[in-house]
Amino acid sequence: EAGVTQFPSHSVIEKGQTVTLRCDPISGHDNLYWYRRVMGKEIKFLLHFVKESKQDESGMPNNRFLAERTGGTYSTLKVQPAELEDSGVYFCASSWTSGSAEQFFGPGTRLTVL
């Protein structure tokens, strides 16, 4: 069974540009989470989807970030326009149910904004 996949693995863009990150959860997992780790800091929660609905988006830093999960399968996270402080590693995780003990993480997307 395939794990959580993320694309791209790395992205280097200039300030002001737009970047879209993609996450494919484990098949059948209704719950999808986005996290990010800014350099040298803790991994922070961004938002949580249950199927196609945003259950909790309290961690989204500002309105330059837009997450979608059309059809309740894969999810995209768009940053527009990107700023220098958006650089970091963006992780996606999925779980069977909201109460699942384990969230399975993807390999992350390393975003560098120059």
Add this chain to the structure above:
Amino acid sequence: AQKITQTQPGMFVQEKEAVTLDCTYDTSDPSYGLFWYKQPSSGEMIFLIYQGSYDQQNATEGRYSLNFQKARKSANLVISASQLGDSAMYFCAMREVSGGYNKLIFGAGTRLAVHP
């Protein structure tokens, strides 16, 4: 607010020896879960072990065990018989249950280096 603290930015251990990675947490929620993840240099986050707040026994998974001391609010990870492949970042995390749904709160991580 819930918080996870990992006070050891880096740790060194000799191969085949045991090592303890510290984690303390703060929460007012009586129901919570504690996790340890390993992040090798390749970047992926690998789930290691889970401890529920109501679990009576400390969790164990192979060479990993969690020393859960509820009164002290600590959940230290013990790795026995360290191997070179254990060199990685280790993150302690707590499940924050808000409205019945889960998000993880992470500590800053501990970088473990295993020496031959």
